[in-house]
Amino acid sequence: MTELSRDVIVINELGLHARSAAKIAEIARKANYNVWIIKDTKKVDASSILDILTLECAKGSKITLKIDDQSDLEILNNTVRQFETGFGELS
């Protein structure tokens, strides 16, 4: 069974700010089931910008992305890619 969660590090300068949160939310809204972002003990719905912002993720924060169902693997991978490329803000 494939892993349903992935750890990522926030690399963009401003952290998870409105623009990057909007990108995550847009992707997560396409999922069949819930997509979660977990930081420390807090777990929020990735389809909500406002929820994501409440995590207050600064640059360098370590977070976990989690999906509830196999069918959303592509969504998970896509989200991880966004994190790894700094939400396209670096290129």
Place this chain on the structure above:
Amino acid sequence: MTDTGSREIVLTGIDASPGICIGKAYLVDIEGVDVVKKYFISEDDVQDEIKRFKSAVNKAKQQLLTIITNAPEELRDHTYILETHKVLLKDKMLYGKTIETIKNEKVNAEWALKKVVSDVKSMFKNMSDSYLKERATDIVYVSDHIMRNLVGAETKKIADIDKRVILVANDLSPAEASQINLERIKGFVTDRGGKASHTSIIARTLEIPAVMGLGNATNIIKNDDLIIIDGTVGTVIIHPTEETLLESGVRGAKYEELKAAITRDSHIQAETADGFQLKVMGNIELPEEVVSVIDYGGDGIGLYRTEFQYLSSPSLPNEYELFDKYKDVVEVIAPKPVTIRTLDINGDKAFSNNPDYVEANPALGLRAIRYCLKNPDVFRTQLRAILRAAAFGNVRILIPMISSYEEVIETKRILDEVADALDKEGTLFNRDVELGIMIEVPSAVIIADVLAGEVDFFSLGTNDLIQYSLAIDRGNRHVAHLYHSLHPAIIRMIKRVADVVRDKEIKLFMCGEMAADPINLPILLGLGIDELSMNPQSIPAVKSMIRALKVEDARAFMKDVFKQNTASGVEELVRGTFGSILSAKVYAR
């Protein structure tokens, strides 16, 4: 029609976007949003009420889309905030919660939205991060938009204004500011907002004057009042006298003239009035910043900081990743030079998996070249990438934190080794690169004569040089005021290095902040620096200052500088001697 009957009033706010304009005030206001009525709805009407809310949201989305599509070309890069607002419209904490509230409490959509927004707002206002605190504003912009659609209030039709006016508003959302038509709107003033707001960024992009954060301008200024806004200093003058009008007209024209001259001339080589050419380069950290160096007329990259790639990923970047980025930069700006500074971080601290690893004194610790020589594999990987990228343009290598002769020799040995290996493998590379060292540790200044024989250039890293020489941590507010670029000790150190450089016939660059401040230029010119590198935005002002100076005067001026005993004495002397040039140039920045 000047309002001669009224007294001149001067309001002071935040200088959000520079420039001066004179014109008639045009007040735009938000109607019907402040007062929201609450009423209950019957079970049967719940679905209709939800439908009404949904269609207000959809309408807002359409309106935002239209604004994005119609935004002027120069604002394209800034419409992302509107894209974010678009996604926010359907955020479940706003959208979902409002629908839930209508359903559960059987209240009208306006009231439900108001309640939800005030909850979300207070949540953000309580956050510790100032950036996130500010996001409460975005939520208000978005909800106001929906609310106006719900109550059927007129939106501020900024796009429809058909007179040449100055906008006066309580607040302008980025969506509203994006509709500004440059042929109609000369500038704007707002009660709220600040320098870092998106609205002020938009004003600066459009290059129209703006003063924000005035508090109560909308209560004082009336429609058609004649006003002057000076975005350079952050003032708004209402009912100006004839005298003020004349004066502002002159200031405005002077500002425009200087701005035009700076933009026009920034791509031309900076040459002093007596024909001495000085290269003005840009400092960059990300490859993408090359574009602004080119835009601001930089003569090349004087400092490419390479730490970012090492810090941005959990593992060390490989040779290919490094090469790829370096090549991008080198190719874009070729044939102009790119000065690549090798890794300048405390590596063990940055890469160690042990978070408890702490150096008592990191500024004096295992960093920069010290780290690289202790970890030759990391160093080799970077040098290989640099030499390979050098095949695609004009590259120089700059070694940071050199404090001894042995470090230079060891660096050169590794560089030769790397070049030999590349040669044997048959990989495309260029060994013909200039090698230089940062002069930023006092010991390097003192043995500059010894070091000069081994390298092609010196680059003065003034930030660290000043910090190490004056023993001042700028981050420590108890001593930060003692940090002075024009400290007599610093000027003497630079002179010592400059003398060595002239004697040994190598080149002298400067890449610290000291190079970017026009006030330092007469001294830097007098001491004989060949090349200055700075943040790209400072390039035009520095170039324009150089053109106003003469090397001959600057050299003669140094005699007086060396008679000064204090940093403030030096600064007063510069202002006294070059004050007229400085005031004109600094003003234009």
